[in-house]
Amino acid sequence: MADPLLKAAHLHKRFQALLATDDVSLDVMPGEIHALIGPNGAGKSTLVNLLAGGLKPDSGTIELQGVRIDSMAPHHRVHAGLSRCFQVSSVFRNSTVRENLMTAVQAVSSMPLRPWGARHTRYLELTDRVVELAAQTGLEGSLDMIAGTLPHGAQRQLDVALALASRPKVLLLDEPMAGMGPDESERMGNLIDRLRGEMGILLIEHDMTAVFRLADRITVLVNGRVLASGKTDAIRNNAEVRAVYLGTEEEA
Numbered sequence: 097m098a099d100p101l102l103k104a105a106h107l108h109k110r111f112q113a114l115l116a117t118d119d120v121s122l123d124v125m126p127g128e129i130h131a132l133i134g135p136n137g138a139g140k141s142t143l144v145n146l147l148a149g150g151l152k153p154d155s156g157t158i159e160l161q162g163v164r165i166d167s168m169a170p171h172h173r174v175h176a177g178l179s180r181c182f183q184v185s186s187v188f189r190n191s192t193v194r195e196n197l198m199t200a201v202q203a204v205s206s207m208p209l210r211p212w213g214a215r216h217t218r219y220l221e222l223t224d225r226v227v228e229l230a231a232q233t234g235l236e237g238s239l240d241m242i243a244g245t246l247p248h249g250a251q252r253q254l255d256v257a258l259a260l261a262s263r264p265k266v267l268l269l270d271e272p273m274a275g276m277g278p279d280e281s282e283r284m285g286n287l288i289d290r291l292r293g294e295m296g297i298l299l300i301e302h303d304m305t306a307v308f309r310l311a312d313r314i315t316v317l318v319n320g321r322v323l324a325s326g327k328t329d330a331i332r333n334n335a336e337v338r339a340v341y342l343g344t345e346e347e348a
Contacts, residue, residue, distance in 0.1 A: 098126050099162065101296040102147070102178065102266045107156035109142055116142040117153070118320040124266055124296035129288065131299045131311035135341055139320040140300050144270055147298070148180045149173045161265060174204070177265035181255050181272060189244030193235055193254055196243050197226040200261035225261075233257040233287060249280030253287060266296045273303045285310060304342065308332065316341060 100123035109117035116139045124130045134140055145151040147158060149170035158166040165173050188196050201222050230236045233253045238246060243254060252272055259267060269288065273281045285306050291297060292310075301307050307314065308328050315325040316337050324334050331337055 100124060100159075101126050101161055102298070103157075103159045104143075104147060105157045105159075107143070107146055107158070108154045109146060109151060110154055116320050117146060120156075120317070120320070120322055122315050122322070122325065124298050125312075126296055127293040128312040129292055129297045129299055129310050131301060131307045131314045132317060133301065133304070133307060133314060133341065134317035134323075137319075138317040140317055141270075142320075143317065144180070144268055144298075144300060148178065148268055174262050174264075177262075178268070179259040179262050179264035179266070180268040180270065181259040182270055187243040187251055187254050187258070189242070191243055192240055193230065193243055193246070194226060194239040196254060197229050197239075197257060197261065198222065200258045201225045201229070204262040229257045229260055232260065232290075234283065247280070249276050249283055252276070252280075252284060256284075256287060260291075264295055266298065267291070269297060269299045269301070271300055271302065273301060273306055281306060 102124040104123070105121045107117050107120045108115070120139075120143060122130070122132070132140055132143070142151065146153050149168060153166055156166070157164060160173070160176050160178055163176065165176055165178065168176065188199070191199075205222060227236070230239055233256050235250065235253055235257060238250060243251065246254065256269070256272065272288070273284050276284060281303060288297065288299065288310055299307070299311065311328050313326060314328055314331040316323040316331060318340055323340060324331060324337050332342070
């Protein structure tokens with residue numbers, strides 16, 4: 097059996113009297129979509145911030161491909177192979193889609209500056225990568241549009257494209273379908289499904305239809321603790337999970 101790409105073990109995070117993350121362990125395997133669900137206030141955002149480096153755990157470990165990253169700065173985690181798509185869109189709204197993507201590609205490019213004769217070649221390589229990312233995320237027809245004028249769903253697609261610029265081994269998707277209508281949600285779901293197999297994905301999402309469609313495994317977080325974790329059918333049929341969370345979600 098393959099080793100996990102991302103492995104968090106016994107994470108604790110306390111904010112004064114609030115124990116926001118209480119002995120949480122989970123992993124993401126190569127090529128899988130692992131969904132993280134739970135009611136508001138369950139600690140999902142805290143956990144994602146611990147994984148991405150926005151917060152430091154009080155105790156516990158985080159490993160990426162077997163290497164400890166819990167003491168790494170966020171940008172070092174990106175270079176190590178962990179990328180995050182934020183809950184709130186982080187695009188440069190006054191720049192074009194092309195300019196947004198070029199900025200991201202340049203930021204993660206490992207190609208050094210070379211003499212004048214080679215700079216044109218480097219530029220072509222970067223622009224090819226921009227076109228590749230646009231095609232990968234369904235934005236090939238929007239490259240010259242101002243990002244802030246895009247529909248909400250397309251802006252979220254651009255967020256994903258920016259996160260993919262670093263060629264991550266693991267992608268953290270923080271509520272990518274928030275605020276979307278049915279058509280936009282379907283497009284985003286199709287995009288996430290196309291990424292399956294190319295990387296490990298941790299999907300934090302409230303849309304249970306999308307979660308059960310996309311996820312290979314699901315972890316349920318309640319009051320900062322893991323209530324249950326397993327295959328989608330096991331979670332769907334878990335009486336405690338239904339009582340605490342799914343029953344309310346499915347009736348809504």
